[in-house]
Amino acid sequence: MVFNLRRLRRAVPGMIDAALVGVGAIGSMVVRAVLEDYPWIDLVAAVDVAPDKVGKDLGEVVGLEEELGLEVEDDLEVALIESVPDVVIVTTSSRLGDVFDTLLTAVGSGSDVISTCEELAYPWIVDPAAARLLDDAARWAGVSVLGAGINPGFMMDLLPAILTLPCTRVEGIEVQRVVDASKRREPFQRKIGAGMTPGEFRDAVNTGKITAHVGLEQSAYLLAEALGWRPLSIETSPVEPVIAERGVTTDYVKVEPGRVAGVRQTLRLESDGGRRIDLILEAYVGAEDERDEFIVRGRPPVHATIRPGVQGDWGTVGSVLNMIPTLLGADAGLLTVVDLIPRRPLS
Amino acid sequence: MVFNLRRLRRAVPGMIDAALVGVGAIGSMVVRAVLEDYPWIDLVAAVDVAPDKVGKDLGEVVGLEEELGLEVEDDLEVALIESVPDVVIVTTSSRLGDVFDTLLTAVGSGSDVISTCEELAYPWIVDPAAARLLDDAARWAGVSVLGAGINPGFMMDLLPAILTLPCTRVEGIEVQRVVDASKRREPFQRKIGAGMTPGEFRDAVNTGKITAHVGLEQSAYLLAEALGWRPLSIETSPVEPVIAERGVTTDYVKVEPGRVAGVRQTLRLESDGGRRIDLILEAYVGAEDERDEFIVRGRPPVHATIRPGVQGDWGTVGSVLNMIPTLLGADAGLLTVVDLIPRRPLS
Known part of the structure; x- marks a missing residue:
């Protein structure tokens, strides 16, 4: 594991800085939940590629009355360099292939990553080579990557x-x-x-x-x-x-x-x-x-x-946000939700 | 954390050696369950102070047809020195005060410890000084100590x-x-x-x-x-x-x-x-x-x-045995069951 300033910072109790990638239906609920229910999470960046969202205030994009003073950006790399988040929350797609570049960029920036991408919940059966590459990159960067959500990620596993x-x-x-x-x-x-x-x-x-x-x-x-x-x-x-x-x-x-x-x-x-x-x-x-x-x-x-x-959309948002503190303290690599709970050895 | 040979051994996949302290109603069910359902646990010692059990074969004491080739001993220290278990399972009492010496002896021998002692599930509210001492001793020895069971330990927490x-x-x-x-x-x-x-x-x-x-x-x-x-x-x-x-x-x-x-x-x-x-x-x-x-x-x-x-006695046995692999990989110290699952920071 390489030296990782963020992991050291986490040893100090306090706020967790999060960047959001994907300001769609679920991403917007993430913003709402963070503002209303997660006093220990600070949104420091929001990224989306949709032309009608880029450049606008995040509050406006997710339909809040108030501005949040955070502009939706379209360049993930720049956003991560500027905001230095502890964790990147990715809510863009169900398919591993669609989120792969985003995950790799976030890992490369030294952030832990959590995503609602369904295939990321157990990516080895989708594309073993891509999963291996992600795992290697995450271990190199000393960060963890996790696919989470209500299903997969909670109800049936x-x-x-x-x-x-x-x-x-x-x-x-x-x-x-x-x-x-x-x-x-x-x-x-x-x-x-x-x-x-x-x-x-x-x-x-x-x-x-x-x-x-x-x-x-x-x-x-x-x-x-x-x-x-x-x-x-x-x-x-x-x-x-x-x-x-x-x-x-x-x-x-x-x-x-x-x-x-x-x-x-x-x-x-x-x-x-x-x-x-x-x-x-x-x-x-x-x-x-x-x-x-x-x-x-x-x-x-x-x-x-x-x-x-359980209502699925809010359930997904909760399953993702509530995992973050545990993810930040977990071993580096590509993880699954069951890596974070008691489990039995192969028998 | 001191150098601990057992922790190194655990990095190698294979059997987990367990010693049992307390061959009463629950202890006997632990023996039965290990033999029937846990091919990856090896019972290497059994300790009880009851005169009608000491010196007898464990199989006879728990009411099995077959002998197990393991004699119930009354001296915990000797038993641990001879058997060098990875984990000590303590099923003797609900009260922290009654199990404290046993826990400390097991910790001192360099074994992880798991117990059905109800008060051990969150011992700081029972006797903070004793809990602190156990925690210090466990950290020193590089082992973990956990109170587990169906209730407390599962159903209501x-x-x-x-x-x-x-x-x-x-x-x-x-x-x-x-x-x-x-x-x-x-x-x-x-x-x-x-x-x-x-x-x-x-x-x-x-x-x-x-x-x-x-x-x-x-x-x-x-x-x-x-x-x-x-x-x-x-x-x-x-x-x-x-x-x-x-x-x-x-x-x-x-x-x-x-x-x-x-x-x-x-x-x-x-x-x-x-x-x-x-x-x-x-x-x-x-x-x-x-x-x-x-x-x-x-x-x-x-x-x-x-x-x-859920049937309480079997539920307690399962809750204890299924936690062991996770406990063996956990941080040293006096832990609780919720230290082993995703949880939120204080807010």
């Missing part, structure tokens, strides 16, 4: 891993997340095919108009790693339609019985000795029993339910 | 702390643990006063025959620390009786309506800004809705329920 802490034996875990899309924004309802016929849905999946949730495999690998299980096989279902049994009308769509209400996706990971992880994700309009449910078969068994489910 | 990870704001947390005593052993049912008249119950509390759950205050301090809250006041209720509304008959006691079915205890911790932690513990025969319930008031709110509750 970190939390079920913690729920197994009282179990001497775990034979299987099933996590089911059911989201009522009626309460979500119009683009979300459209994205899951609400209102389509089953045929239209099939076409939309084939043409990539309807995509799977990004991060299901990441969660499975994270959970297996926390349990010390070696994944022998992983099978992810295609995106299936949830068919409406009764009519549902939301602010944006009308779904007749027999039409598509939304999507369902399942994953099964198998380890040796018949041990299994099942992840089930459903997002559809009219879901009546919104919940996150966790069934641990083991000694003792654990059956936990969060009802209704 | 570590788990609710983790459940707030997606929350940008936490205004209050309520944890309610309801245990159906009908399913527990006779001594437990007697201990909670099942079958007594309210008058007999009052007398039993006054004479110390009925005692409170040990560890409620520990949980409150742990949870506040994980949240970065400064406790301004803590109020713990006296042990109150739960009165039976209908008759209940268990294998051991008969409870008429109007008589005592068990106990109830509550704690309220207040921090600045009106933020509050409420812990409610009920153990009584005939409890119909056995559960652990977690209500987080915040942004976003979280409402989780584990139903039925």
Whole structure:
């Protein structure tokens, strides 16, 4: 590990200086949360490439009444050199390839990095070479890099891993997340095919108009790693339609019985000795029993339910911001959320 | 930190050598669990002072069919010198004063230490001088010491702390643990006063025959620390009786309506800004809705329920054994379970 002035500074209690990259929907909520709920975080820079945001005050861009005295910049390198943040928060994309350059620049500047990028939660299965490069760069710079968020990053990996802490034996875990899309924004309802016929849905999946949730495999690998299980096989279902049994009308769509209400996706990971992880994700309009449910078969068994489910956008913002102090004290390198909690060795 | 051969050895993956101190009810379950479910833990010594156990084979003492080739010893120092364990598991007593000498001996031998001692979960509020001495000794020896278990150690502290990870704001947390005593052993049912008249119950509390759950205050301090809250006041209720509304008959006691079915205890911790932690513990025969319930008031709110509750004895054994690998990699000193999970700075 190279000498790192920021790591020394952190030994002194006080404010954590953060730079934000990506002032979109989630980035704007990060700004709001920091101002309202995180007296120990100081926003020192904001970066976005959108021409309608660059040069404007961050307060205006995120829709606040007040100006924040911080201008949205478009040059990340310059912003980091000028602001010298402890941590860079990246909220730009779900795909590792899209955030890779940003991550490398932030690491090179000597800052710890945390991102909502879903694929970064367990990047080795996406692009091992890129993950290795990031890990090497982070170790060289003496900083840590982490992908975090509500899912992946909490609901289907970190939390079920913690729920197994009282179990001497775990034979299987099933996590089911059911989201009522009626309460979500119009683009979300459209994205899951609400209102389509089953045929239209099939076409939309084939043409990539309807995509799977990004991060299901990441969660499975994270959970297996926390349990010390070696994944022998992983099978992810295609995106299936949830068919409406009764009519549902939301602010944006009308779904007749027999039409598509939304999507369902399942994953099964198998380890040796018949041990299994099942992840089930459903997002559809009219879901009546919104919940996150966790069934641990083991000694003792654990059956936990969060009802209704946790609001996803705020949940992602909280999962990211609350990890920062621990991340700043963690070992250098490319980390995962389960590196930060008690876990078992491979067995 | 002094040079410590064991810490170096741990860098090499492989077995973890453990010594067990206390071969009672929980200690025996530790032995069973290690043999059946922990291929990476090797029991290298067992210590107990009971004359009917010393000198016998550990397998016989814990009620196994097979001999384990490990004799129960009564001299801890000799046992540790001969077995050189990586970790010492102490399952002898709920009280810090009772385990203090054992802990200090284990620390002095250069082993990490983990104990089910309830008061050790947050010992600074029990005996600050003893806690300070333990912390100093552990740092000197380069080892870590931890109090763990299902409660305190998981249900009312570590788990609710983790459940707030997606929350940008936490205004209050309520944890309610309801245990159906009908399913527990006779001594437990007697201990909670099942079958007594309210008058007999009052007398039993006054004479110390009925005692409170040990560890409620520990949980409150742990949870506040994980949240970065400064406790301004803590109020713990006296042990109150739960009165039976209908008759209940268990294998051991008969409870008429109007008589005592068990106990109830509550704690309220207040921090600045009106933020509050409420812990409610009920153990009584005939409890119909056995559960652990977690209500987080915040942004976003979280409402989780584990139903039925997690079996306490196995839960304690799991909570202890599963922490060991993380403990062995942790910083030296007297730690708490929330030192091992993501937490927020004081605010």
